[in-house]
Amino acid sequence: xxxxKKYGVLLYGATGFTGKLTAAYLDQHPDLTDKRWxxxxxxAEALAAVRAxxxxxxxxxxxxxxDDPAAVESMVSSSKVVITTAGPYSLYxxxxxxxxxxxxxxxxxxxxxxxxxxxxxxxxxxxxxxxxGSKIVLGGGVDSIxxxxxxxxxxxxxxxxxxxxxxxxxxxxxxxxxxxxxxGTLASGRAxxxxxxxxxxxKDALHDPYILAPGAQGSDREERTLDGMPPRFKQRYESxxxxxxxxxxxxxxxxxxxxxxxxxxxxxQVSYRECCAPVLWSRIAWLYASRGLGFPLGQPIKFIPKSxxxxxxxxxxxxxxxxxxxxxxxxxxxVIATVSGKGDPGYGxxxxxxxxxxxxxxxxxxxxxxxxxxxxxxxxxxxxLVTRLNAAQDGRFMNLxxx
Numbered sequence: 001x002x003x004x005k006k007y008g009v010l011l012y013g014a015t016g017f018t019g020k021l022t023a024a025y026l027d028q029h030p031d032l033t034d035k036r037w038x039x040x041x042x043x044a045e046a047l048a049a050v051r052a053x054x055x056x057x058x059x060x061x062x063x064x065x066x067d068d069p070a071a072v073e074s075m076v077s078s079s080k081v082v083i084t085t086a087g088p089y090s091l092y093x094x095x096x097x098x099x100x101x102x103x104x105x106x107x108x109x110x111x112x113x114x115x116x117x118x119x120x121x122x123x124x125x126x127x128x129x130x131x132x133g134s135k136i137v138l139g140g141g142v143d144s145i146x147x148x149x150x151x152x153x154x155x156x157x158x159x160x161x162x163x164x165x166x167x168x169x170x171x172x173x174x175x176x177x178x179x180x181x182x183x184g185t186l187a188s189g190r191a192x193x194x195x196x197x198x199x200x201x202x203k204d205a206l207h208d209p210y211i212l213a214p215g216a217q218g219s220d221r222e223e224r225t226l227d228g229m230p231p232r233f234k235q236r237y238e239s240x241x242x243x244x245x246x247x248x249x250x251x252x253x254x255x256x257x258x259x260x261x262x263x264x265x266x267x268x269q270v271s272y273r274e275c276c277a278p279v280l281w282s283r284i285a286w287l288y289a290s291r292g293l294g295f296p297l298g299q300p301i302k303f304i305p306k307s308x309x310x311x312x313x314x315x316x317x318x319x320x321x322x323x324x325x326x327x328x329x330x331x332x333x334x335v336i337a338t339v340s341g342k343g344d345p346g347y348g349x350x351x352x353x354x355x356x357x358x359x360x361x362x363x364x365x366x367x368x369x370x371x372x373x374x375x376x377x378x379x380x381x382x383x384x385l386v387t388r389l390n391a392a393q394d395g396r397f398m399n400l401x402x403x
Contacts, residue, residue: 007038008362010062010079012097013086014039015046017310018111020053021351022085027054031359038062040075041086066093069100076100081107081361083140083354088191090117090200098136099125102374105132107361109140111354113188113252116201119211122259126374136374137381138212140357141350142321143249144256145377146339147172149386149400150325151257151272152378153337157402158327162265167221167330172257172274172323174247178287179319179344180311181303212255213262219271226251228273240334241326243278250274256376263379270327287318310347319344341398352397353389357381360388 009026013019023039026032036058041047044063051061064075066086076082082101086092089112101108102125112118118138129136139148151170160168195201209226210216223230227250230236237243250273257272291314294300299312311319322340343349360368360381367383377385389398 005078005080006036007060007079008032008035009037009081009083009358010040010075011038011358012040012064012082012084014050015041015043016085016308018347018351019085020050021310021316021347022083022355023050023054023059025352025355026358027056027059029355029359031363032056032058034058036060038079040064042066066096069096072096072100073104076106077104079106081109081358083108083358084110085351085354087112088114088117088188090114090120090191090195095121095124099128102129102134102136103132105134107135107137109137109354109357109361111141111143111350112138113143114191114195115211115252115255116192116195116205118255119205119214122212122214122374130373133372135361135372135380137357137361138259138374138376139253139256140354140377142345142353143350144253145353145357145385145389146321146323146341147253147274147325148257148260148376148378149389150323150337150339151327152260152382153339153386153400153402154325154327154335155266155270157335157337158329158333160266160270160327160329164269166269167219168270168327169221170257170270170272170325170327171241172250172253172272172325173241173244174249174274174276174321174323175279176283176320176322176340177247177249177276177280177345178284178321179346179348180301180315181305186305209255210258210262210267212259213267216258216262216267218258218267219269222271223273227254227275228271229275233275240328244275245278245280247274247276247280257378260376260378263375283320287315291315291318311344316344316348317342319348321345321349336403337401338403339398339400342396349397352392356388356392357385360385364388 014023038060040062047061064071254274261267325337328334364384
């Protein structure tokens, strides 16, 4: 891409709850100190209000409706990287923004957890983005950076190569996911139900573990479920992993990891599954109980949030997440990658991850694969994103390591 772009990063959806958090994080980031960037969305007045909360003199405001193709193309062409928090993407014309980026060679990421929509974008724009040189990165927040980079690190530690005659079971086990209920996640769930009712999401696609990896052949030793756990799985004990329970985000994260495996050419020898440990629920219970659900602070948790609503300030800061990703080969080799971070996973942490991913797309070259298309965090940015996240906020935000 040419270096004549007006903006390094353009954040669309900046007036929503997560968008405001992302804008505030970018506003203070040293990588944008002397670079112009922009906040964007549909409502000029709401954008001006967000702009008034930012301190940098490098921030512009761009009002643009996604139902105006010419305006979208003009906006996208002004930036090196576009990120968006304006979901559900299947309902709010997310394809217009992603598609323009794919055609114009502009890098892109979002927070979509709508697997059927992500598959539509793969089918429509993977080859387009490969031709233009655009990296379209799926799963740019807590869904699904920790799982995807954890699997990437574990397999790298094991030294697995394509066509190697070894089967590897990769297990993402969440031990902490302390945060709030997400209005955006609930809205995505409603979008998914609407897609089922309309026929846009078929029964076969609904249960396809390789929905994001069309044409991939999985191992005959894996479970053919979205999260990779056995059908109707409730609990099981495994030597080396302990007691395993279902994890509600596994059906979103696992297909993204499988796309990474497919792009690496190892789906026939590597399987991925995702679950959680019982301690996850005890940590959530302790955090909620120790703060009286936020009532003593005058900041109660909203258990049925509306889209655009988020957690109270205390939970934004005191939430946390941790996933242990083990890779175990059938020859006995085993490594574990641990990915952990501070902040409410769905908001405080997600906004920072999306911002750091955007800056990695904008700036970083070392450790970043030279590829393009509709990708994943691991396949698009690899070691470059690992290094950046470990360094974020002077190393106080996330920790990604092998053990």
